[in-house]
Ligand SMILES: Nc1ncnc2c1ncn2[C@@H]1O[C@H](COP(=O)(O)OP(=O)(O)O)[C@@H](O)[C@H]1O
């Protein structure tokens with residue numbers, strides 16, 4: 518389904534961010550609309566403001582200028598590090614999110630089991646994070662984020678630390694879960710193929726100051742696979758754009 522006709526889920530206008538007295542803006546005059554149910558990947562080299570953008574959408578930071586409107590939708594966030602509390606079991610970690618969301622205690626056990634089913638990791642309630650593999654920990658982290666019943670899911674390089682096989686499995690899971698729950702997803706990565714594998718749209722960013730450089734609609738059928746030839750073609754195109762960015766930077770420095 519085309520999402521460009523869906524209502525706006527996140528509307529960003531003239532967004533700028535300066536950390537402290539830094540001479541360079543981490544983000545400069547960013548404008549964009551992400552539509553309901555859309556899966557948008559933010560791609561760009563380190564320092565182009567990807568994490569800053571997600572932090573601002575999550576409300577973890579205050580912008581220097583501009584506005585973000587998510588129309589009161591609930592926003593959840595997930596990072597490269599699962600961020601699970603090591604001293605709590607899987608059950609305890611997910612219950613904490615349920616508690617913070619005001620879910621009645623009597624339903625916690627059933628909800629935890631249901632969420633672990635959603636991320637296809639049933640029966641691990643009593644495990645502690647260190648007993649799980651990296652991929653399993655990210656599944657639990659996803660379950661915990663979904664426990665907040667978010668409509669907008671922010672993901673900051675969530676699979677960057679996983680091996681390729683585990684990462685491919687997580688791609689299938691997030692694609693399925695996003696579709697089942699009609700989530701709007703803002704997904705940050707510096708992996709070009711991953712961006713094309715997952716995104717309905719890829720927004721390419723550029724550093725110094727952080728800004729949107731260009732964007733690409735990925736009109737490929739799902740499910741997709743990382744090694745699809747169609748993905749390779751688009752990834753090559755985006756790689757060229759990234760190389761051009763790097764080239765123009767070197768010219769300036771010369
Ligand atoms: N908490 C912070 N304090 C000061 N500068 C920061 C902070 N976080 C990020 N920056 C700077 O803002 C710019 C964008 O960073 P970031 O959003 O982390 O980029 P990315 O996630 O694309 O790598 C970089 O120049 C970075 O050094």
Ligand SMILES: [Mg+2]
Pocket residue numbers: 567568569
């Ligand atoms: Mg980052």
